[in-house]
Amino acid sequence: MRLAIIGQSVFGAEVYKQLKADGHTIVGVFTIPDSGGKEDPLATEAAKDGTAVFKFPRWKALPKDGGKVLNDVFEKYVSVNAELNVLAFVTQFIPMEVVNQPKVRAVRFLKRF
Numbered sequence: 001m002r003l004a005i006i007g008q009s010v011f012g013a014e015v016y017k018q019l020k021a022d023g024h025t026i027v028g029v030f031t032i033p034d035s036g037g038k039e040d041p042l043a044t045e046a047a048k049d050g051t052a053v054f055k056f057p058r059w060k061a062l063p064k065d066g067g068k069v070l071n072d073v074f075e076k077y078v079s080v081n082a083e084l085n086v087l088a089f090v091t092q093f094i095p096m097e098v099v100n101q102p103k104v105r106a107v108r109f110l111k112r113f
Helices: 009-021 041-048 071-079
Strands: 002-007 025-031 053-055 084-088 106-109
Touching: 002 009, 002 041, 009 025, 009 041, 009 084, 025 041, 041 053, 053 071
Parallel strands: 002 025, 002 084, 025 053, 084 106
Antiparallel strands: none
């Protein structure tokens, strides 16, 4: 199955490593931009394997700008053709267009391994 991981932090990196170890195909990692010159641990882990990493400050326009999903962000997400979203420590609002895009939709991790 083609997985997209949406998340951040050490927890997101651990989820990524476990899914890779279990033999899953990770087609893209979607995380937050670097902060204070430091890359998020999930981005760092995915980059080690050459997995495509996308860093978005937000998925949606601000409410004053309509609050709709950002087209350029959505197009990048769709381009990886994920069959399942894995949400691992997500602090951003993920639009329903993204949640509903894959045929299997999304699973969220709540506990550490």
